[in-house]
Amino acid sequence: MTDAQRAADKRASVKLTTEWDAELYFKFGAARARPALDLLSRVDFTPKRIVDLGCGPGVSTQMLRQRFPEADILAVANSDEMLAEARRVLPDMRFEETDIAEWRPQEPPDLIFANSSLQWLTTHETLFPRLMSDLAEGGALAVQMADNLHEPSHALMRMIAADGPWRDRLKPIAKTRAVIGAHSDYFAWLTPLAERLDIWETTYVHPLSGVDEVVEWFRSGSLRAFLDPLDRDERVQFLERYERDLADAYDVAPDGGLLFLYPRLFLYARKGAG
Amino acid sequence: MTDAQRAADKRASVKLTTEWDAELYFKFGAARARPALDLLSRVDFTPKRIVDLGCGPGVSTQMLRQRFPEADILAVANSDEMLAEARRVLPDMRFEETDIAEWRPQEPPDLIFANSSLQWLTTHETLFPRLMSDLAEGGALAVQMADNLHEPSHALMRMIAADGPWRDRLKPIAKTRAVIGAHSDYFAWLTPLAERLDIWETTYVHPLSGVDEVVEWFRSGSLRAFLDPLDRDERVQFLERYERDLADAYDVAPDGGLLFLYPRLFLYARKGAG
Numbered sequence: 001m002t003d004a005q006r007a008a009d010k011r012a013s014v015k016l017t018t019e020w021d022a023e024l025y026f027k028f029g030a031a032r033a034r035p036a037l038d039l040l041s042r043v044d045f046t047p048k049r050i051v052d053l054g055c056g057p058g059v060s061t062q063m064l065r066q067r068f069p070e071a072d073i074l075a076v077a078n079s080d081e082m083l084a085e086a087r088r089v090l091p092d093m094r095f096e097e098t099d100i101a102e103w104r105p106q107e108p109p110d111l112i113f114a115n116s117s118l119q120w121l122t123t124h125e126t127l128f129p130r131l132m133s134d135l136a137e138g139g140a141l142a143v144q145m146a147d148n149l150h151e152p153s154h155a156l157m158r159m160i161a162a163d164g165p166w167r168d169r170l171k172p173i174a175k176t177r178a179v180i181g182a183h184s185d186y187f188a189w190l191t192p193l194a195e196r197l198d199i200w201e202t203t204y205v206h207p208l209s210g211v212d213e214v215v216e217w218f219r220s221g222s223l224r225a226f227l228d229p230l231d232r233d234e235r236v237q238f239l240e241r242y243e244r245d246l247a248d249a250y251d252v253a254p255d256g257g258l259l260f261l262y263p264r265l266f267l268y269a270r271k272g273a274g
Numbered sequence: 275m276t277d278a279q280r281a282a283d284k285r286a287s288v289k290l291t292t293e294w295d296a297e298l299y300f301k302f303g304a305a306r307a308r309p310a311l312d313l314l315s316r317v318d319f320t321p322k323r324i325v326d327l328g329c330g331p332g333v334s335t336q337m338l339r340q341r342f343p344e345a346d347i348l349a350v351a352n353s354d355e356m357l358a359e360a361r362r363v364l365p366d367m368r369f370e371e372t373d374i375a376e377w378r379p380q381e382p383p384d385l386i387f388a389n390s391s392l393q394w395l396t397t398h399e400t401l402f403p404r405l406m407s408d409l410a411e412g413g414a415l416a417v418q419m420a421d422n423l424h425e426p427s428h429a430l431m432r433m434i435a436a437d438g439p440w441r442d443r444l445k446p447i448a449k450t451r452a453v454i455g456a457h458s459d460y461f462a463w464l465t466p467l468a469e470r471l472d473i474w475e476t477t478y479v480h481p482l483s484g485v486d487e488v489v490e491w492f493r494s495g496s497l498r499a500f501l502d503p504l505d506r507d508e509r510v511q512f513l514e515r516y517e518r519d520l521a522d523a524y525d526v527a528p529d530g531g532l533l534f535l536y537p538r539l540f541l542y543a544r545k546g547a548g
Contacts, residue, residue, distance in 0.1 A: 041315050183479045184525070184533055191481075202476040205457045207465075251458070259458055 028217055029059075031206050035264050036060045036115045038202065039144045040067055042268045047071055047110035047139065053131075054078075054100045054117020058086030061093055064113060076103050077117075101127070108136035116264075119145035122178040125189055132193040137274030141190075143267040145180050147201065151261060152249035153214055154222060160241050161226050169229045186267055195272035203263040210256040211246040215239060217260075302491055303333075305480050309538050310334045310389045312476065313418045314341055316542045321345055321384035321413065327405075328352075328374045328391020332360030335367055338387060350377050351391075375401070382410035390538075393419035396452040399463055406467040411548035415464075417541040419454050421475065425535060426523035427488055428496060434515050435500050443503045460541055469546035477537040484530040485520040489513060491534075 040063055048071055052061045055075035064073055075090075077083040079097040087095055096103075101121050112131055121127055131141050148154050161170035181189075183199045190197050208214060215223070223242075227235050250258040314337055322345055326335045329349035338347055349364075351357040353371040361369055370377075375395050386405055395401055405415050422428050435444035455463075457473045464471050482488060489497070497516075501509050524532040 038312075187479075187481060187533060197481075199479045200476055201479070202474055205461075205473045205475070207461060207471075259461060 028206075031204070031262075033059055033063075034204065035144050035202070035266075036063055039113070039115055039142050039266060039268075040064065042198065042266070043067075043111065043113075043140065043142055044270075045110075045138075045140070049107065049109045049136070050074070050111045050113060051076060051105060051109045053103065053112055053114040054120075055083070055086055055095070056116070057082045058090050058093070060113065060115040061086060061090060065090075065093070074109075076100055105134050108134060108139065110136050110139040112139070112141050114141075114143045114145075116144055116146055118143055119147070119178065119180050124178075124181050124185070128186065128189050129193055132190065132269060132271060135271050137271060139271050141267070141269045141271075143265075145265050145267075147180060147263045147265045149179060151263065152246065153218065153260070156242060156245045156249060157218075157222060157226055160238060160245065164238070164241070166230055166234055166238070170226055173225050173229070180265060183265065186265075190267075190269045193271070194269040196270040198266075198268045200266050201263060202266065203261050206260045206262060208258055208260045211243050211250065211252065211258065214246050214250075214258075214260055215243055302480075305478070305536075307333055307337075308478065309418050309476070309540075310337055313387070313389055313416050313540060313542075314338070316472065316540070317341075317385065317387075317414065317416055318544075319384075319412075319414070323381065323383045323410070324348070324385045324387060325350060325379060325383045327377065327386055327388040328394075329357070329360055329369070330390065331356045332364050332367070334387065334389040335360060335364060339364075339367070348383075350374055379408050382408060382413065384410050384413040386413070386415050388415075388417045390418055390420055392417055393421070393452065393454050398452070398455050399459070402460065402463050403467055406464065406543060406545060409545050411545060413545050415541070415543045415545075417539075419539050419541075421454060421537045421539045423453060425537065426520065427492065427534070430516060430519045430523060431492075431496060431500055434512060434519065438512070438515070440504055440508055440512070444500055447499050447503070454539060457539065460539075464541070464543045467545070468543040470542075470544040472540075472542045474540050475537060476540065477535050480534045480536060482532055482534045485517050485524065485526065485532065488520050488524075488532075488534055489517055 036059060040060075047068060050064055050068060050071045050073045052064055052073060052075040055061045055077045058075065061073065061075040064071070074094050074096060075086060076096045076098055077086070078099055083095060083097060086093075100117060112135060114131075118124070118127070128141070128143075135141060158174040161167065161174045164170075183201065186199055187197065208217075219227075223239075227238065230238060250260070252258050310333060314334075321342060324338055324342060324345045324347045326338055326347060326349040329335045329351045332349065335347065335349040338345070348368050348370060349360060350370045350372055351360070352373055357369060357371060360367075374391060386409060388405075392398070392401070402415070402417075409415060432448040435441065435448045438444075457475065460473055461471065482491075493501075497513075501512065504512060524534070526532050
C-alpha cells in the first residue's frame with residue numbers, strides 16, 4: 001500500500017463531521033459522568049426547585065432526578081444537538097432553550113447546578129455573584145468546570161490553530177473559550193455572598209489506550225470549534241498533526257497507552273437562610 | 275513590655291507539648307473528615323468484612339460503621355494517643371494495636387480502607403500489591419494519602435530542620451516520611467492486579483484565618499516529629515521561624531487570611547471476582 005493510499009484510507013475512516021456525536025460522547029460516558037456525581041454528592045440538603053444550567057445531553061439532569069425525585073427540575077441549555085439528545089432520552093423533563101449566559105429564573109431556585117458548562121462563559125466576576133443573587137434563601141450554587149486549558153490536550157489545539165494554513169481563520173477561535181479564574185478569585189467574589197463556601201480541584205487520571213482516544217474525547221467537544229471552519233482536507237491535516245503532537249507531549253507506553261489528566265475546578269456555595 | 279517579656283509570654287501561651295492533641299486535631303475536624311468521606315463515597319458495593327487500616331482517632335471508623343452498619347469492622351493502628359482516643363469514643367468497636375506496615379489479616383477482608391495513613395509507610399511498590407493479595411475476591415482497596423510534601427507547609431518544615439542549631443538532630447527526621455509515588459506508579463503496580471482501578475488527586479482549598487492556623491493544623495501531625503527532639507526554647511524558636519517563613523511563602527491577605535492548599539492522592543482498586 002502506498003503512502004497516498006494509506007492517507008486516503010485514513011481520510012475515509014476518520015469521521016470528519018463536526019456535528020456533536022452522541023456515540024463518541026458516550027464512549028467516555030463513565031469518565032464524563034464522574035465529575036457530575038462528585039458535584040452532586042456535595043449537595044447537603046433537599047432542594048425543591050432545581051435548575052440544571054447547561055444540561056448538555058441530560059446526563060446531569062437524570063442524576064438530579066434520581067437523587068431528588070420530588071424536585072421541580074428545569075434543564076436549561078443553548079439550543080444544539082446535545083439538548084435534542086437530552087429531550088429524546090428524557091421526554092418527561094422540562095427543558096428551556098436559551099443562552100445560558102443570559103438566563104434568569106422566573107422563580108428563585110434552591111439549587112443551581114452547573115456541571116461542566118460555565119467554563120464556556122466569560123466575566124465570571126459578575127456571572128457568579130448574579131447566580132448567587134438568583135438563588136432562593138438557603139439555596140446553593142454547585143459548579144464544576146473543566147480547568148484543562150493548560151493541559152497538553154488543549155494547549156496543542158491552540159498551538160496548531162495558530163501555526164498552519166488556517167491560522168487567520170482559527171486564531172480568533174483559539175480565544176473563544178474563556179480562561180476560568182483561580183480558586184482565589186472565586187473565594188474573593190463569593191465569600192461575601194455565601195454563608196459557606198467550599199472550593200476544590202480534582203484531577204482525574206484516565207488511562208486511555210492511545211492518543212487517538214484523546215482525539216475522540218475532544219472531537220465531540222473542544223475540537224469542534226477548530227474543525228468547523230476547515231474543509232475536509234484541512235480537517236484531516238489538523239487531526240493528524242494533533243495526534244502526532246499529542247504523542248510527543250504525553251508519556252506514551254510501548255503499547256500506545258497513556259495516562260490522560262483532566263483537572264476540574266469545583267465550587268459549592270451555600271447562601272444564608274436570609 | 276520588653277522584648278524579653280514578650281518572648282516569655284509567647285513561650286507561656288504556646289502549647290509546647292508534642293503529644294497528640296485531640297482538641298487541636300478536631301479544630302479542623304470538618305476539613306479533616308472531608309477526604310475520608312470522599313473516599314468512602316467511592317466504595318461501590320456492600321463489604322461484609324472491613325479493615326480500617328491506620329484508623330487514627332477513629333473518625334474514619336465511625337464513618338464506615340454508619341455507612342455499613344452490618345459489616346464486621348476491624349480498626350488497626352500503631353499504638354498511640356490517637357488509638358486511645360478512638361477506643362474512648364468507640365468503645366464497642368474492635369481495635370488492634372499493631373505496626374500497620376506489618377499487619378496481615380487473619381481472614382481476607384472485602385474492603386481495606388486506608389485513609390491518610392499509608393503516606394507514612396515506605397516501599398509502596400511491595401506494600402500495595404500485598405494489600406491487594408490480602409483482599410477477598412471481588413474486594414476493594416480504598417486509599418487516600420496526603421500528597422503535600424512539596425507544599426510550602428511541608429517544604430518549610432524540612433528546610434528549617436536542615437538549617438538551625440538542631441540540624442544534626444533533625445535532618446534524619448526530615449527523611450522519615452516517605453515520598454509517595456506518582457499516580458503512574460500506582461497504575462503500573464496495580465493495573466495487573468485490579469479488575470478496575472480509579473486514581474485521582476484532589477486539592478482541597480481551606481481558607482484559614484492566619485498562618486498560625488497552619489501551625490496548629492500540623493502541630494498535632496507532621497510537626498510533632500520535628501519538635502519532639504527539641505528542648506522548650508528550641509521549640510519556640512522552631513515554631514516562630516516556621517510561622518514567619520509561612521507568612522512569606524503564602525499569599526497572606528491584609529487581614530492575615532490565606533488559602534491553604536492540601537493535595538491528596540486517592541486510589542480505588544477493585545479486585546476481580548476470581
